[in-house]
Amino acid sequence: MSIFRRLRASGPRLLPELDDVELGRVRRQLNSSGMPGQYDIQIGQVERLLQEAGTDWDRRAHRFAVLAEAAAPSALARSWRMRRSRGADPLVFEAWVELVRGRHAGGMEDVRAAADNCYRAADARPEDPTPWVVLLGILRLARVESRKLFAVWHEVTSRDPWNREAHLQMLRYLSPEECGSRGGQLEFVNAVRGAVPPAAPAVGVELTALVDEHARTAARGGVEALLVRRQWASNRATAALNTAVADWPRPGHLRHAAALADLNLLAFALVQAGRVQESTDTFRLLGDTVTAWPWVLDDDPLRQFGYWQSRALT
Numbered sequence: 001m002s003i004f005r006r007l008r009a010s011g012p013r014l015l016p017e018l019d020d021v022e023l024g025r026v027r028r029q030l031n032s033s034g035m036p037g038q039y040d041i042q043i044g045q046v047e048r049l050l051q052e053a054g055t056d057w058d059r060r061a062h063r064f065a066v067l068a069e070a071a072a073p074s075a076l077a078r079s080w081r082m083r084r085s086r087g088a089d090p091l092v093f094e095a096w097v098e099l100v101r102g103r104h105a106g107g108m109e110d111v112r113a114a115a116d117n118c119y120r121a122a123d124a125r126p127e128d129p130t131p132w133v134v135l136l137g138i139l140r141l142a143r144v145e146s147r148k149l150f151a152v153w154h155e156v157t158s159r160d161p162w163n164r165e166a167h168l169q170m171l172r173y174l175s176p177e178e179c180g181s182r183g184g185q186l187e188f189v190n191a192v193r194g195a196v197p198p199a200a201p202a203v204g205v206e207l208t209a210l211v212d213e214h215a216r217t218a219a220r221g222g223v224e225a226l227l228v229r230r231q232w233a234s235n236r237a238t239a240a241l242n243t244a245v246a247d248w249p250r251p252g253h254l255r256h257a258a259a260l261a262d263l264n265l266l267a268f269a270l271v272q273a274g275r276v277q278e279s280t281d282t283f284r285l286l287g288d289t290v291t292a293w294p295w296v297l298d299d300d301p302l303r304q305f306g307y308w309q310s311r312a313l314t
Contacts, residue, residue, distance in 0.1 A: 012290045012306045016066045018260040019289065022049060023063050030070040043080045046071075050089050057129050057160045058201045062257035064130060065165065068096035072104070081117070088128065091121035095134045102141050111142050122155075129159035133166050140173045146180075149173060164201035164258055167192065171205055175212065185209060198247055201256035206240050207265055211294050214272060218297070232273035241266075241273055249281035264291040264305075271308045283312040 017024035026045045032038075046067055053060040071077055077097040081090040095117040102108030115138055121131035132155040139149050149170075156166040174180035174188050192205045210231075217228045231237060244266050248254055254262060263282050270279040286309070295301035 012288050012302050015289045027070045039079050059257045061165045064096050068100050072097050072100040088121040088125040091117040092131050099137045114138050129156045132156045136166055136169045140169050162200035162202040167202040167205050199253055204262040210237050215297050245278050260289050261291045268294045276312055279312045283309045
């Protein structure tokens with residue numbers, strides 16, 4: 001799926017589906033008001049969309065994540081699972097919906113039940129990394145010991161070595177805000193950076209860690225927050241940005257499902273580093289597609305994105 005988009009007259013928009021047009025259509029259907037029999041239609045749409053992704057594990061994970069977020073306020077996931085209790089996708093979907101609810105609530109109501117859904121889905125479809133990806137998120141939210149989390153990490157990466165969602169889950173689990181430390185997180189980033197192929201779905205791990213560090217420093221306030229942009233002049237940050245800005249905006253380079261999310265990340269990082277002129281190609285590729293994170297770190301995402309895109313393209 002091409003990541004090249006034209007700027008639209010409607011201006012910047014928050015599009016969780018990014019450039020997956022069919023995913024966006026189904027997401028909007030899930031967000032619509034309920035009508036009698038609507039669950040039957042919605043279940044059919046979700047099922048078809050996931051089946052169409054086939055063994056493109058990266059695309060499947062992206063679609064699961066967007067659909068689970070859209071379906072979280074409803075009973076759709078439970079309804080689908082009850083109708084097809086042995087199907088892998090309904091089990092994964094219900095577990096992912098529960099994970100989304102848990103993130104919003106600060107904890108899950110029934111970790112064991114959600115985890116059991118993942119194990120049952122893994123048994124039903126052993127080659128699929130997706131049940132293990134969801135389980136990784138569940139265990140991260142539950143703050144389990146690292147030994148258990150790394151066991152699940154191995155299950156994911158043995159099936160899909162550069163799974164984007166799994167890498168981001170591990171990055172945040174190893175952060176000082178959760179169950180790790182800055183040193184442990186850096187060790188993980190260095191290991192990924194030394195091995196990740198230049199266009200793999202997990203290519204944005206290092207830049208994500210740098211933006212997380214930026215947010216961490218800004219949140220502390222005081223003099224450190226005032227001087228937060230200095231971190232982007234460090235050798236580590238400069239090297240990461242130089243590599244990304246040279247490669248990511250090249251036509252056809254990034255092809256994974258969340259490529260536009262990573263380009264939003266790059267645009268934000270270039271802005272923070274005072275390298276707005278170098279963000280022109282990135283903003284042009286993004287067109288009107290905005291991701292809430294990381295722009296929300298600087299207030300309203302649409303306003304921030306629109307302002308800096310205008311600066312970059314004029």
